[in-house]
Amino acid sequence: MAKKVVATLQSKSKKFTKVIRAVKNPKTGAYTFEEKIMSADLAKEYLKK
Numbered sequence: 899m900a901k902k903v904v905a906t907l908q909s910k911s912k913k914f915t916k917v918i919r920a921v922k923n924p925k926t927g928a929y930t931f932e933e934k935i936m937s938a939d940l941a942k943e944y945l946k947k
Contacts, residue, residue: 913938919945 915938920929936944 915941917941917944 914935917934917936919932919934921932922929934944
């Protein structure tokens with residue numbers, strides 16, 4: 899299944915990147931990771947949040 903997704907992303911004209919960001923839970927203090935696939939142009943803006 900993952901191979902099909904990667905092949906689909908590479909066939910488009912845009913360049914996509916997988917962004918992984920650590921988010922701290924305010925109640926427990928534990929970190930969780932958010933994973934998103936987005937265009938390379940939006941990745942820098944997403945990480946600034």
